[in-house]
Amino acid sequence: MRNDAFSKCHPAVNFLFFVGAIGMSVVIQHPAYLTAGIVTGAVYYLLLNGRKGWKTILGLLPMFIFLTAINPLFNTLGVTPLFHLFGRPYTLEALLYGAAIASMFVIMMLWFGCYNKVLTSDKFTSLFGSIIPAISLVLVMVLRMVPNFIRKTQQITGARKSIGKGAAENASTKEKLNDGMTVLGALTSWALEGSVVTGDSMRARGYGCAKRSSFMIYRMTVTDWALLFIMMALLASTVTAACFGQVTAVFVPAIDLAPTSWGLATYTCYLLIPTALHIKEAIQWHISKSKI
Amino acid sequence: MAHFEIKDLNFSYPTAKGKKSLDGVSLSIERGEYVVLCGKSGSGKTTLLRQLKSVLAPHGKKTGEILFNGVPLEKVSQRDQSAKIGYVMQNPDDQIVTDKVWHELAFGLESLGCDQKTMRARVAEMACYFGIQDWFHRDVANLSGGQKQLLNLASIMAMQPEVLILDEPTSQLDPIAASDFLNTVRKINIELGTTVIITEHRLEDIFPYADRAIVMDGGKVIANDTPRNIGRLLYEQQNDMFAAMPTPVRVFYGANGAGDCPLTVREGRNWLSREFTAEPVHKAMPVQTLPDEIENPALSLKELWFRYEKDSPDVLRGVSAEVPAGSLYAIVGGNGAGKSTTLKAICGICRPYRGKVKIFGKPVEKYKSAELFGGCLAMLPQDPKSLFVKKTVREDLAEMTKDEKRIAEVAETCQITSLLDSHPYDLSGGEQQRAALAKVLLTQPKLLLLDEPTKGIDSFFKEKLAGILCKLKESGITIVMVSHDVEFCAKYADMVSMFFDGQMLTTDTPRRFFGNNSFYTTAANRMSRHVFSMAVTAEDVVALYRQNKEG
Numbered sequence: 001m002r003n004d005a006f007s008k009c010h011p012a013v014n015f016l017f018f019v020g021a022i023g024m025s026v027v028i029q030h031p032a033y034l035t036a037g038i039v040t041g042a043v044y045y046l047l048l049n050g051r052k053g054w055k056t057i058l059g060l061l062p063m064f065i066f067l068t069a070i071n072p073l074f075n076t077l078g079v080t081p082l083f084h085l086f087g088r089p090y091t092l093e094a095l096l097y098g099a100a101i102a103s104m105f106v107i108m109m110l111w112f113g114c115y116n117k118v119l120t121s122d123k124f125t126s127l128f129g130s131i132i133p134a135i136s137l138v139l140v141m142v143l144r145m146v147p148n149f150i151r152k153t154q155q156i157t158g159a160r161k162s163i164g165k166g167a168a169e170n171a172s173t174k175e176k177l178n179d180g181m182t183v184l185g186a187l188t189s190w191a192l193e194g195s196v197v198t199g200d201s202m203r204a205r206g207y208g209c210a211k212r213s214s215f216m217i218y219r220m221t222v223t224d225w226a227l228l229f230i231m232m233a234l235l236a237s238t239v240t241a242a243c244f245g246q247v248t249a250v251f252v253p254a255i256d257l258a259p260t261s262w263g264l265a266t267y268t269c270y271l272l273i274p275t276a277l278h279i280k281e282a283i284q285w286h287i288s289k290s291k292i
Numbered sequence: 293m294a295h296f297e298i299k300d301l302n303f304s305y306p307t308a309k310g311k312k313s314l315d316g317v318s319l320s321i322e323r324g325e326y327v328v329l330c331g332k333s334g335s336g337k338t339t340l341l342r343q344l345k346s347v348l349a350p351h352g353k354k355t356g357e358i359l360f361n362g363v364p365l366e367k368v369s370q371r372d373q374s375a376k377i378g379y380v381m382q383n384p385d386d387q388i389v390t391d392k393v394w395h396e397l398a399f400g401l402e403s404l405g406c407d408q409k410t411m412r413a414r415v416a417e418m419a420c421y422f423g424i425q426d427w428f429h430r431d432v433a434n435l436s437g438g439q440k441q442l443l444n445l446a447s448i449m450a451m452q453p454e455v456l457i458l459d460e461p462t463s464q465l466d467p468i469a470a471s472d473f474l475n476t477v478r479k480i481n482i483e484l485g486t487t488v489i490i491t492e493h494r495l496e497d498i499f500p501y502a503d504r505a506i507v508m509d510g511g512k513v514i515a516n517d518t519p520r521n522i523g524r525l526l527y528e529q530q531n532d533m534f535a536a537m538p539t540p541v542r543v544f545y546g547a548n549g550a551g552d553c554p555l556t557v558r559e560g561r562n563w564l565s566r567e568f569t570a571e572p573v574h575k576a577m578p579v580q581t582l583p584d585e586i587e588n589p590a591l592s593l594k595e596l597w598f599r600y601e602k603d604s605p606d607v608l609r610g611v612s613a614e615v616p617a618g619s620l621y622a623i624v625g626g627n628g629a630g631k632s633t634t635l636k637a638i639c640g641i642c643r644p645y646r647g648k649v650k651i652f653g654k655p656v657e658k659y660k661s662a663e664l665f666g667g668c669l670a671m672l673p674q675d676p677k678s679l680f681v682k683k684t685v686r687e688d689l690a691e692m693t694k695d696e697k698r699i700a701e702v703a704e705t706c707q708i709t710s711l712l713d714s715h716p717y718d719l720s721g722g723e724q725q726r727a728a729l730a731k732v733l734l735t736q737p738k739l740l741l742l743d744e745p746t747k748g749i750d751s752f753f754k755e756k757l758a759g760i761l762c763k764l765k766e767s768g769i770t771i772v773m774v775s776h777d778v779e780f781c782a783k784y785a786d787m788v789s790m791f792f793d794g795q796m797l798t799t800d801t802p803r804r805f806f807g808n809n810s811f812y813t814t815a816a817n818r819m820s821r822h823v824f825s826m827a828v829t830a831e832d833v834v835a836l837y838r839q840n841k842e843g
Contacts, residue, residue, distance in 0.1 A: 121391075122391065122392050122395070126395075133402070137389075137390075140389075140390045140391050140395065141389065141390070143391050144388075144390065144391040144432065144433070147433055148385075148433075152678075155673070155675065155678045156678045156681075158636075158641050158673070158678075159671075159673040159675075159678035159679050160678075160679070160681075161639075161641060161665075162636075162639045162641060162665070162670065162671035162673065162741075163665060163670045163671065163679070163692075163731065163732055163735050164661065164662065164664070164665025164666055164670070164735055165691070165692075182681045183681070185681060186678075186680060186681040189680075189717060190677060193386075193677075193717050194383075194385070194386040195386075197381060197383055197386035197387060198386050198387065198388075198389060200347075200348055200381065201381065201386070201387040201388075201389065201444075202389055202399075202403075203347040203348070204345060204347060204348055204374070204378075204379045204448075205374060205399055205400035205403055205447070205448065205451065206370070206371060206374030206375065206400055206403035206404050206451070207403045208403070209369075209370040209371045209374055209403065209404070210371060210403065210404050210405040211405045212402050212403060212405060213401075213402050213405045213406055213407065213408075213411070214402060215394070215395065215398035215401065215402055215408070215411045215412075215415065216408060217394050217395075
């Protein structure tokens with residue numbers, strides 16, 4: 001994983017940021033805000049993924065065009081018809097509305113992409129472990145089980161292949177199905193056997209004999225608290241702006257956009273937090289390196 | 293006051309129809325003692341160990357009493373037992389509960405409801421003591437078997453137990469990881485004074501350091517003494533367990549030695565030096581040399597190159613070998629060197645991107661799958677469990693052939709006739725290995741590939757397995773075996789190859805191979821090389837000793 005300053009913050013900070021970013025991106029349709037969302041999301045996504053990130057971003061482009069173009073086919077409202085398709089008007093307003101919806105979609109994809117990189121499963125479980133220890137333990141165990149199952153399946157099919165069992169390439173569907181069931185059966189008894197040992201191992205280490213606590217490997221530092229405070233402030237002001245109708249955008253039948261205001265500034269600042277942290281650390285590192 | 297006091301303990305499983313799994317066991321284990329519990333598979337070792345921790349004690353009929361620190365075990369609270377009695381099991385994988393190393397370390401402390409500050413301190417302490425810092429943040433899935441077992445130990449030690457109970461902890465590990473693990477256990481015993489009760493097959497690494505050895509047979513304690521005396525006792529009783537004793541002990545009694553019995557290689561060397569002050573007359577064991585050319589090899593590998601993924605490093609880097617028909621060919625070498633991959637390449641599970649595999653003179657890709665695996669080639673995988681898919685051993689064997697006579701024959705060869713109606717998972721490690729072997733043999737292979745056949749098997753079962761392999765060899769089957777077990781290879785193989793850096797570096801007969809090595813060789817050779825040469829098994833050393841002494 002790349003060195004990213006925001007990823008090193010407390011998982012609670014990471015989580016709340018993404019809740020805010022993704023939450024707002026699904027309600028705000030104002031083009032200025034959408035542009036801010038796309039740009040900041042894309043920049044941070046590229047910082048996290050490097051050159052490989054371009055591939056995903058370019059991959060989103062056809063999706064954007066498709067979603068934009070398809071909206072006017074269903075939505076014929078709008079005062080400026082561009083042309084007629086199947087006897088229905090294809091309007092500019094509906095097209096722009098489509099672009100807005102497509103942008104929302106792209107922003108969501110970008111932030112979810114970042115979320116996956118930043119909030120890894122162990123961070124997520126450790127975050128919720130302190131609130132609901134039992135559920136988070138189950139989650140951890142399930143997460144471990146899936147790759148285990150895949151590995152064991154490969155082992156069983158490999159072992160069967162080396163004694164000439166298992167469906168050949170040209171076997172009929174029925175044979176393949178039969179073989180699959182056999183492997184599944186073996187896998188199940190193997191897993192049950194394993195879970196008995198796991199259960200023993202849990203009870204041997206005192207599982208269930210006291211109220212569970214949760215080991216927090218991450219600690220809230222002063223920076224984390226400060227960041228949390230700034231985030232809350234920016235978020236609150238953006239929400240306030242929204243409540244005063246400053247982010248409202250109407251596309252059909254006629255375009256009517258609210259004038260941009262301080263809400264856009266706070267929103268952009270909010271979304272720039274991870275990028276800013278990343279760049280700040282990169283610069284600091286550069287300076288301290290040049291001092292040596 | 294003894295740490296653990298067991299008074300006349302009897303136990304029988306509900307399904308055993310009155311047969312006692314533990315029969316009048318009385319023991320007393322002192323604080324800080326290092327006790328090794330040995331016995332054949334099924335002698336009641338695990339049953340006894342599990343009785344020492346209430347949550348793990350199996351259901352069944354139990355009489356007698358167990359006192360922990362003078363208090364009956366049932367009266368010790370669950371919480372105290374969890375913290376004070378640590379228990380490490382056999383399987384490194386299944387014991388782990390969580391997905392991250394740091395989380396696993398903290399698991400026990402979380403269960404006890406410790407506060408953050410204590411947990412932080414203890415986890416940090418344990419990570420440092422066990423050298424886990426470097427992989428503290430790793431996923432459990434990416435650890436090696438040895439690391440996993442060390443993690444299991446560390447996560448129990450984090451609860452600061454007074455007693456550590458280990459049930460065959462190294463049976464799934466390779467020898468190097470195993471001796472690392474056992475050294476750590478010994479360090480814990482010496483540095484922290486934790487009482488250790490351990491069962492093990494690999495006695496060479498434990499016996500010299502244990503304070504006491506307890507031998508069990510059929511649910512009874514048949515001997516309970518210092519390791520040195522146990523060796524003598526088992527020898528005098530002609531007990532099967534004598535085969536499990538460390539090499540120096542076996543050589544000493546095999547040669548009818550007098551005085552104190554050596555337990556370590558060093559003591560063994562000194563003993564031999566005292567016995568042979570002058571150069572011995574018969575110095576070397578006879579050696580066979582390899583023929584220059586092998587005619588009609590059963591298997592020939594030529595310059596195999598293979599890697600798992602396009603960008604990953606090569607695992608096989610020009611593997612070449614020729615295996616004469618009707619021989620037992622052993623491949624030894626370090627962990628992850630590519631030995632198992634070689635076997636996979638032979639049976640076509642992995643396709644080398646360069647090189648040739650010829651089986652009985654015919655390239656492997658020319659064979660049809662049914663032709664290759666029906667009566668030509670078969671492989672016994674490392675974990676025998678991966679071959680079991682049915683509810684009983686009999687059904688599993690019936691999956692291979694309908695011919696009941698053949699099943700009976702093969703079951704007889706592998707000595708599993710009495711186990712046919714059991715569930716494969718109820719068998720012990722050695723029994724599972726033989727049941728899996730039976731299943732593999734039903735394909736009637738002419739070339740048999742074995743991946744670590746002696747893993748997790750005690751010495752008694754190893755001899756049985758060796759007997760079966762010899763019989764197969766006599767019937768004309770060629771066997772290629774990958775193993776970490778140098779003693780086994782030295783004793784039974786016809787040819788041994790060293791696998792290193794993706795290649796077969798040297799190939800020779802076992803005596804010349806191990807006789808010329810000074811590190812990667814058997815204990816018998818290390819112990820005797822200053823007096824004899826080419827003596828690689830305990831039997832070799834005994835034979836030379838007798839020849840010289842008897843004239």
